[in-house]
Amino acid sequence: MHRVLTLLLLSLPACAVWEPIPVPAGLLALEGKSAPPPPAHAELGIEVAPNESDSLENLEQRPGVRILVVAESSPAAAAGCLVGDVLLALDGERIDDPGRLKSWLRGVVVARSAELKLERGSRVFVTSADLVVRDIATIQRTLYFVDRILTRAAYGDEDGPGGGPVIAHLNPDSPLLAAGGQVGDTVVALNGQDVGMSAEELVRWLRSELRPGASFKLGISRAGERIELAVKAWSPGRRLVKHSLWPLWYWEYDVDQDSEFLMIGDLLLISLFKRESQGSEVEYTILTFFSWKTGVATLDSNLSP
Numbered sequence: 001m002h003r004v005l006t007l008l009l010l011s012l013p014a015c016a017v018w019e020p021i022p023v024p025a026g027l028l029a030l031e032g033k034s035a036p037p038p039p040a041h042a043e044l045g046i047e048v049a050p051n052e053s054d055s056l057e058n059l060e061q062r063p064g065v066r067i068l069v070v071a072e073s074s075p076a077a078a079a080g081c082l083v084g085d086v087l088l089a090l091d092g093e094r095i096d097d098p099g100r101l102k103s104w105l106r107g108v109v110v111a112r113s114a115e116l117k118l119e120r121g122s123r124v125f126v127t128s129a130d131l132v133v134r135d136i137a138t139i140q141r142t143l144y145f146v147d148r149i150l151t152r153a154a155y156g157d158e159d160g161p162g163g164g165p166v167i168a169h170l171n172p173d174s175p176l177l178a179a180g181g182q183v184g185d186t187v188v189a190l191n192g193q194d195v196g197m198s199a200e201e202l203v204r205w206l207r208s209e210l211r212p213g214a215s216f217k218l219g220i221s222r223a224g225e226r227i228e229l230a231v232k233a234w235s236p237g238r239r240l241v242k243h244s245l246w247p248l249w250y251w252e253y254d255v256d257q258d259s260e261f262l263m264i265g266d267l268l269l270i271s272l273f274k275r276e277s278q279g280s281e282v283e284y285t286i287l288t289f290f291s292w293k294t295g296v297a298t299l300d301s302n303l304s305p
Contacts, residue, residue: 017242042108042131045074048098051086064088064119065098079116079129086119099198100164103157109133144168145203150210150233151176155199158186165202167220179229181220188226189219212236 047069051062064086070077081087087095091114095101108114111133117126144156153176154169165187170177187202188194197205210216213235219228244250247266253259258279265272274285285291 015242015244016240040109040133041106042111042114043074043134044076044101044105044129044131045071046076046081046087048087048101050097062086063094063096065095065101075129075131076116079127081116081118081127081129082120084120087116088119088124089117091115092117094194097197097201099157099200103198105131106157145199147203147206149212150206150214151231152234153181155187155202157199164188164221165197165199168199173234175231175234176218176229179218179231180227181218181229181231182222185220185222185227187218188221189217189228191217192219194219206233 046067048065049068051064051066067076067081067083067085067087070081070083087101089095090101090104093104095104108131111131113128113130115126116129117124144154146154152171152174153167155165156168158164158166167176167181167183167185167187170181170183174181190202190205210233212233214233216231216233217228218231219226221227239255240253241255242252248264250261250263250266252261260275260277262275263271263273270288271285272287274283274288276283276285280295281293282295283291283293
């Protein structure tokens with residue numbers, strides 16, 4: 001009889017609710033490490049911004065960077081660049097965010113000509129600009145940007161044409177390391193789409209497009225070979241917030257309210273035992289009629305009488 005009763009109890013439907021553990025907001029802040037730049041690199045003479053849609057209904061970021069300022073007598077002005085133009089590529093290399101433009105120019109240390117691919121209205125055309133090299137040693141450059149959550153890695157910019165975000169550091173528990181990634185790999189694609197972005201933009205993309213535990217494809221270049229990594233973003237895990245096996249017990253925990261509720265023996269009209277807590281205050285109830293409290297919270301005031 002005892003075994004039959006045990007089997008019946010175990011066969012009762014149990015309900016459990018889990019919720020993802022939230023990531024502390026401080027870990028989502030964009031972090032980077034800076035250092036002085038090389039003593040001289042190319043200058044184009046423009047200020048740019050991400051090429052975002054002007055429509056409030058469609059806030060997607062389009063290819064290229066939008067030109068906000070064209071300096072007088074600059075290589076860009078001589079090439080015919082105008083404010084409002086969209087710079088799509090330099091020497092055939094995609095330029096999809098301002099950081100990528102900066103890293104491309106840092107890789108050019110000798111004055112030379114470069115081909116600019118521009119978009120003006122509905123027209124796409126190419127023009128040539130004679131780059132100049134100047135010493136800009138007072139400006140700090142960012143060595144790498146850190147993603148502490150999803151990939152648990154740091155990314156730097158590979159200067160020059162053909163460069164891209166480079167894996168600069170991998171934590172021992174980085175999902176990139178588990179997927180076969182290595183320090184020095186260049187990121188060339190995300191979910192099958194080629195990227196023309198900087199390390200900063202890569203980290204921003206990871207934060208905006210992925211969630212902890214999400215799966216994605218990362219295309220990398222290593223020693224001239226292209227490799228696709230199947231990566232599952234890091235996740236802090238889940239926690240149990242509710243569990244019940246009626247009529248034996250019901251338990252629930254609210255993290256935000258710091259409250260816990262436990263009931264044993266739910267007999268509809270009465271319960272055998274209940275325990276409710278809110279912070280340091282705990283209330284016990286037996287057979288619905290007998291109850292007492294412990295650890296009652298008090299409000300302290302620093303105001304003088």
